[in-house]
Amino acid sequence: INGWSAQGLPAWSVGFVYLPALVLLSLLSSLTAPVGARLAHRLPVATLKKIFAGVLVLLSAKMLHTVLG
Template sequence: MATFIAALLPTRGLAIFFACFMVLMSLQMLANIKPKPSRSLPGPLGVSGVGLGIGGISALVAIGGGSLTVPFLTWCNVKLPRAIGTSAAVGLPIAVAGALGYIINGWSTQGLPSAALGYVYLPALLLMAPFSILTAPIGARLAHRLPVNLLKRVFAFMLMGLALQMVYAVFTA
């Protein structure tokens, strides 16, 4: 659903929204602001609504659902290892739904590269997917060995850099 909204938005506006979202996320990580665990998971209807919201935001700003799923679950007193595992499990359907949405929405768009399937650029997908699969175990090992605060800072600065690069590209194009 969010991919249909994203397809209707002007590219510049979507890029600015995405950059602002990344800056807010990076500032939250740098400030180490976390909601206090103060509740339990809502019932099936509530969890479904939260899942739709997380999936929609993830598709709209092109992020993995984990950046929103883990904080929500820990806020609901789910232990961090279980929250991370659950986040990894729901990441695949979020990614597949988002990709299908961008394929469908871009299907009849003119001016896309010949190797694109809708808004999905196949050469990038074919190059990124195997390397992601190969490096994911390395990242998982590093995540268990490195201090959490260091990982958060590195990721926050990476997000901030990407946001600044995106804003620069939008306003210099």
């Protein structure tokens, strides 16, 4: 709603939402979700926790680099 009146947005935008990206992300998420669910059921819990912790560390490092760099 905030972006509905914003100027200079690309074509195919509804506010700050770019519709082609929304459709592509929706399709790819629908196709890869079963693969991720199968992988999550196949891996041990300890391994999943380590992978999740690694992703959180990488994301926080990127956020810190963006803010401080």
